[in-house]
Amino acid sequence: MVTKNQIKLVASLQQKKYRTKHGLFVVEGKKVIKELLESGFEPFKLFVDNAQEKDDFHDAELVSKSELKQMSSLSNANGVLGVFRVLDTKKIENTDWVVALDSVRDPGNLGTIIRLCDWFGVKHLICSLDTVDCYNPKVLQATMGSIARVNIVYVNLEEFLTNAETPIYGAFMDGDVVYHKELPKFGILVLGNEANGISAEINSKIKNRIAIPQFGSTTTESLNVATATGILLNELRRGSG
């Protein structure tokens, strides 16, 4: 039987500080939970609120709908909730492209970027310390399980770039048109914050400023950061596709 303390623990994991403290995070929804299990994430505890779901998740504990609701971050808890252990981060290899994010704040954007890294075979995603937490429930919902296949590391980005041994590229509105650049086989691709782009400190570390040209009229809005990541990863990979 689930105890009040367990419910309290799971509910607390909606906050980053408790995820960090316990090394645990919560995922909801059958599909994402299955993907995590298949990709080698270790379940700390699984909960289901009806007997049918037990067929799919033998090790899950059956709880009442109201208990699941207390643990859930969703307005409609959807029957299955998994508590997983945070993955150990791996050493970053610099034999391929890695993506680095400077203060990306929107969970949906980070989730989409993780999914894009997975799609384009980018194994390492570097996040500045003020980038949204990758175990945020909204990020997890948007990743569709890709989080299991991308090594996500939070670092002091300025320091990381200062010590980097591979070429550093950054996406800027006024950069050089990416189509005309000879792109190396490996490097670091930096993308910036939704509203402000790449910050001044990070900017100073970037030698290669690239841009996706604008073909339409006169909007001053940049592309969404996740869309820009998709287009640039496609540019990096298309030579070998």
Place this chain on the structure above:
Amino acid sequence: MVTKNQIKLVASLQQKKYRTKHGLFVVEGKKVIKELLESGFEPFKLFVDNAQEKDDFHDAELVSKSELKQMSSLSNANGVLGVFRVLDTKKIENTDWVVALDSVRDPGNLGTIIRLCDWFGVKHLICSLDTVDCYNPKVLQATMGSIARVNIVYVNLEEFLTNAETPIYGAFMDGDVVYHKELPKFGILVLGNEANGISAEINSKIKNRIAIPQFGSTTTESLNVATATGILLNELRRGSG
């Protein structure tokens, strides 16, 4: 002074049937409203809930915070609300690429796709009748004003494609790698529903099946439809960039 009936009318525009009935839609937020005004959208009525905003919007009517809240679809109404007339749709030209959407349901995706069409200079966006309404408040929020610069037309897509005189391309998981295709200067690019892709009826109209290749591991998830649109529009334009 704003009347109860006016408040009721504005609030009703959250629903598509009333937007269609009255030929009006609602936009909230200073920035988007300014963009619409600058792009030639005709305001039917502007409302502000404080005197400072009047400096920016001289023609706006000052209402109380509670009145604005009653008209707003946001949980935190943000000071300025505009009611605009729906634009007349223009004739579709077939001298350039157009994008066609088969049953795209997510407002954020449609908004992002409109913004991408604007960025890449695609003037016409064709939507199947079951694609989410482009005047849905969440779409408008995501377009960032691009909606004023893209001609969006809702049609029976099967019929439209049957009568089309330009080459039809569609995005499929198992299509030909887009990098290796010689792409024409104009045509129709079809993208499908978030969960099910392009439907069987529409599929039968598509001669050219293209794909963005996957470089990563074994996910069975496709790319998000808005991301895929961005990457493919970049592919269509990069030859002329």
